[in-house]
Amino acid sequence: MEGGLLRSSSIFPYFMLVALEAGGFFRALLLLLLCPVIACLGHEMRLRIMVVVCFCGLRKEKFKLGRTVLPKFFLEDVGMEGFEILRRSQRKVCVSAMPTVMVEGFLREYLEAEVAVGRELKVFGGYYTGLMEKDELLLGREEAREADVIGFGGYPNSVHHPLFSHCKEVYLVSEKDKRKWSVLPRTEYPKPLIFHDGRIAFRPTPISTLCMFLWMPLAFLLAIARAAVFIFLPYIFSVPLLGFMGMHSRVITSPRSHQAARRQLYISNHRTLLDPLYISAVLGHHVTATTYSVSRISEMLSPVRTVRLTRNREQDKGLMKKLLHEGALVVCPEGTTCREPYLIRFSPLFAEVSEDVVPVALESRVSMFYGTSTSKLKFLDPLCFLMNPFPRYAVEFMEKVATGWIGGNKCSSCEIANHLQGEIGKRLGFECTSFTRRDKYLMLASNDGSL
Numbered sequence: 001m002e003g004g005l006l007r008s009s010s011i012f013p014y015f016m017l018v019a020l021e022a023g024g025f026f027r028a029l030l031l032l033l034l035c036p037v038i039a040c041l042g043h044e045m046r047l048r049i050m051v052v053v054c055f056c057g058l059r060k061e062k063f064k065l066g067r068t069v070l071p072k073f074f075l076e077d078v079g080m081e082g083f084e085i086l087r088r089s090q091r092k093v094c095v096s097a098m099p100t101v102m103v104e105g106f107l108r109e110y111l112e113a114e115v116a117v118g119r120e121l122k123v124f125g126g127y128y129t130g131l132m133e134k135d136e137l138l139l140g141r142e143e144a145r146e147a148d149v150i151g152f153g154g155y156p157n158s159v160h161h162p163l164f165s166h167c168k169e170v171y172l173v174s175e176k177d178k179r180k181w182s183v184l185p186r187t188e189y190p191k192p193l194i195f196h197d198g199r200i201a202f203r204p205t206p207i208s209t210l211c212m213f214l215w216m217p218l219a220f221l222l223a224i225a226r227a228a229v230f231i232f233l234p235y236i237f238s239v240p241l242l243g244f245m246g247m248h249s250r251v252i253t254s255p256r257s258h259q260a261a262r263r264q265l266y267i268s269n270h271r272t273l274l275d276p277l278y279i280s281a282v283l284g285h286h287v288t289a290t291t292y293s294v295s296r297i298s299e300m301l302s303p304v305r306t307v308r309l310t311r312n313r314e315q316d317k318g319l320m321k322k323l324l325h326e327g328a329l330v331v332c333p334e335g336t337t338c339r340e341p342y343l344i345r346f347s348p349l350f351a352e353v354s355e356d357v358v359p360v361a362l363e364s365r366v367s368m369f370y371g372t373s374t375s376k377l378k379f380l381d382p383l384c385f386l387m388n389p390f391p392r393y394a395v396e397f398m399e400k401v402a403t404g405w406i407g408g409n410k411c412s413s414c415e416i417a418n419h420l421q422g423e424i425g426k427r428l429g430f431e432c433t434s435f436t437r438r439d440k441y442l443m444l445a446s447n448d449g450s451l
């Protein structure tokens with residue numbers, strides 16, 4: 001895999017992701033400090049040390065990064081040329097020097113590999129010991145014994161791989177060749193990457209991880225200052241000040257939508273918890289936002305009023321009507337955030353509480369920390385977003401639309417919800433999906449999202 005499929009020959013960033021996301025910052029710091037030592041060692045020894053540092057003491061049951069975090073980073077590292085070779089093969093057996101738990105989810109789910117062979121980790125009492133099983137186990141794999149197996153890997157690390165001794169022909173690609181490889185475009189992914197988790201938004205090479213650690217103390221203070229400005233100052237002062245503090249935003253409004261009535265319903269796609277704040281800041285007055293599972297801390301600190309929906313259709317409908325009667329209301333019909341350029345199915349409830357609605361298309365970008373999560377540490381979401389050096393938002397207010405009509409024809413609430421999902425999708429260049437909040441949480445957190 002890393003020899004013949006990934007553009008980069010370094011597997012350090014993947015271990016750093018394990019250390020940061022599953023082990024915590026101290027483990028990651030240890031891995032970073034060991035980096036100069038690791039760099040001087042041979043391939044196998046380097047691997048063993050990284051496995052010990054990253055895995056020792058992690059609970060096997062809880063380790064989900066191979067499915068929820070790492071596939072995004074692996075996909076971004078796949079070379080178009082290596083992928084073409086894999087795509088042309090009938091049956092795909094992918095081999096990696098990394099532990100199977102790190103690569104299996106990516107290889108099987110995203111690259112449709114029939115077999116994913118990695119290193120097995122030793123477990124004691126449900127916890128990883130940080131040691132690996134002996135590699136000789138690989139020799140017993142039936143898949144490698146078949147005739148007409150063509151091997152494709154990287155030079156020099158794959159040369160002595162035991163599985164290659166069972167191949168009819170072996171082709172090796174050098175590091176120099178791989179430097180010319182191009183990135184696999186998102187449109188070519190065999191399965192779209194819609195949901196992923198984890199805090200780290202950059203590829204944690206040794207240098208970029210060092211930058212992150214150096215930035216963090218300042219980032220923490222900056223995030224607190226940004227939050228204080230958001231919470232305590234009126235928008236007329238906070239918006240320019242936050243711009244000065246690195247929070248960049250681009251606003252597009254149409255004359256009619258921007259001057260919408262005070263009791264206006266706004267619906268937007270959901271990028272982060274801060275969506276209603278940005279809408280509120282552009283409008284210049286506070287709005288109320290409906291939420292599903294926001295942490296109590298985020299609710300307490302929110303400069304705008306947040307109201308929890310109950311997931312009982314009639315109750316929520318009544319609640320939304322009441323809130324709308326009191327003032328401007330922002331609803332994110334996706335019900336959960338999505339980091340990638342996709343839209344989750346729109347719940348149609350908003351169309352049943354108001355005769356018209358102003359759709360808002362939102363796009364946000366971060367370079368260091370994701371401000372969304374499915375973990376129990378959701379209360380850190382806004383802080384993580386604000387800790388980015390230059391968090392960006394684009395807010396586009398679209399034309400107000402009637403909720404009962406599409407193109408002069410009467411429509412149901414579901415039809416208008418799908419229609420507006422499509423319109424916002426077109427505006428952002430995002431693809432519409434029929435996934436729900438439940439699907440996202442089942443995939444990333446193995447729960448139904450009612451945290």
Ligand SMILES: O=P(O)(O)OC[C@H](O)CO
Nearest residue numbers: 291292293335336337372
């Ligand atoms: O944390 P998420 O992505 O499920 O979304 C939070 C939403 O604001 C729930 O209302």
